[in-house]
Amino acid sequence: MPTPNTPLWEVFIRSRNGLAHKHVGSLHASDATLALQAARDIYTRRGEGLSIWVVPSNAITASDPSEKGMMFEPAESKIYRHPTFYDVPDEVGHM
Amino acid sequence: MTAANIKVSETPLVLYALRRADDALILGHRLSEWCGHAPAMEEDMALANMGLDLLGQARELYAYAAKVEGRDNDEDKFAYLRDVRQYRNLLLLEQPNGDFARTMVRQFFYAAFADLYWRAMMKSSDPTLAAIAAKSEKESAYHIRHSSEWIVRLGDGTEESHRRAQLAIDDLWAYTGEMFAVDDSERGLIDAGIAIDPGTLKAQWQKTMTSVVNEATLALPKSDWMQQGGRSGRHSEHLGHLLSELQSLQRTFPGATW
């Protein structure tokens, strides 16, 4: 008999206060409490974290890479959104 | 030729530190036996973490015992060159791992005590013990969290897990009384504010037991007969086998450095 699947979780860790949580990996656990404990035991053994999020992997909705053009390329031409688009005379100094 | 046992001057404070060091070493050793054999990789990681916490506690306590004793003993001599009759750990902690339920129940019984104990010991008038307590308390707080969660899942999981968890509770219960016992050698330390009276922790411990065990739909045994002996070196048969493994190299190659 094949081994039944245990739900998969994605783990996010805040390494220092002031930083955002960052995806560090995944694990298997039957519920959220065990997932959080496992995340602590697996991903913070070397003092990597101050805060942990665990999210069921199937709760993540991801963009489709094949729609990359439609999703992301239109932003590339909007160069006026970036400060370097604008000329400020050198005499003005840092702005 | 095999390496001989060391002699230890068990003054009250040396003995006190050795007892707690032996507790931590023996339980840490038991947990380390799981490495590579746990029910899931996630639990393998957790059991090793707890084992490493306990090994760390043992080493600090042995180092302190050696310092107080002031002879040429050290952590390894204490661990590797005392025989069964010289070990001072609680009987509960040398009990074999058995199945995962038994390991978790043993952990739960002890961690629920250790957490209260170390928290109280943070107020010890002995600064080294207070510092060890401050570090150990955080570790045992996690151990009690981890084992409680498992007691609840095993008790309230399947029929089989319920049966195994209840059996483990019934079998190990008689070893819990020893955690709260005080003998003459400790009485003086308690009076001096170096140690705390573990009897004062019993009501709170019992409360944790009742609440977790109830939530787990399990039951605590009615019997209040308690086994004693570990603190004075009267152990179960299991400890000798554990030590013969733990000490095999040191005993086979006397005086070698590793």
Next chain:
Amino acid sequence: MYTQALNSSDGDDRGIEDAARAAAFQARIDDDERIEPNDWMPAAYRKTLTRQISQHAHSEIVGMLPEGNWITRAPSLRRKAALLAKVQDECGHGLYLYAAAETLGTSREELVDLMLSGKAKYSSIFNYPTLTWADIGTIGWLVDGAAIMNQIPLCRCSYGPYARAMIRVCKEESFHQRQGFEIMVTLCRGTEEQKAMAQDALNRWWWPVLMMFGPPDKVSQHSDTSTKWKIKRFSNDELRQKFVDATVPQAQFLGLTIPDPGMTQNESGNWVYSEIDWAEFNQVLAGNGPCNRERLAARRKAHDDGAWVREAAAAYAEKRKARLLAQAAE
């Protein structure tokens, strides 16, 4: 850690792929772009990686057993803590790697079942027994040393999740080889008996460690596709040579003799080793190593003994979910 010997690929079913998409995929690889889980990829790329990453994961998990054999007998508390932490790391590495393999669409449970049924391979080095404490030093020094040679290039592998897992693994493993070498130094500076123990361990592990890098390039199949896909960046023989050249001076430092009387140093400074006994390698790979059966049996036992625990956790999760739903309905 240990995949080089297991590299193989399925370059043959590529005909069924859409040629244009395959060309675009190859262009991305050639541009050193990383491939991510949801990206289109040739079926053979997916299959090759699933197999390689899961075999790598199996190797980590089975690899816990030979060293785990000495945790309860480690000769000092310092060594005991280090060894337990190291073997635990291997479990963690197995876990990261299974997770990377899962992003390709096969569940960890399915991959583990393949290993337990004997269908999936793991590194043959773990089918050798650890007989003395010096074996623990030797494994750290040589097996982890060989693994590092192998794994560092994998940090730049074209598949993002695998490369990321390898970066984490390499970072954590940096203490493993030093841990082993320190044990060897201590033994070699110890009593005559300890030194003999160290030499004996080197004698037994040397050739199996060289085999870890896999068959010689002249007979190694499939390497071409793996190289083209940037899963593999160096050949088996290149990595093996690099390892030998790094290791010989270390053995000299220890005062140990590499068990290869025919070994010579060529004019470019490389140490030329004698012919490897590939018949032994093939036997171990075929299941006839000294510990193949025990290793699988140990993993199966852990898996079977743990079934009721996993079932209990799953049952509890279901009950809790039902209770929460019932509460919400009130």
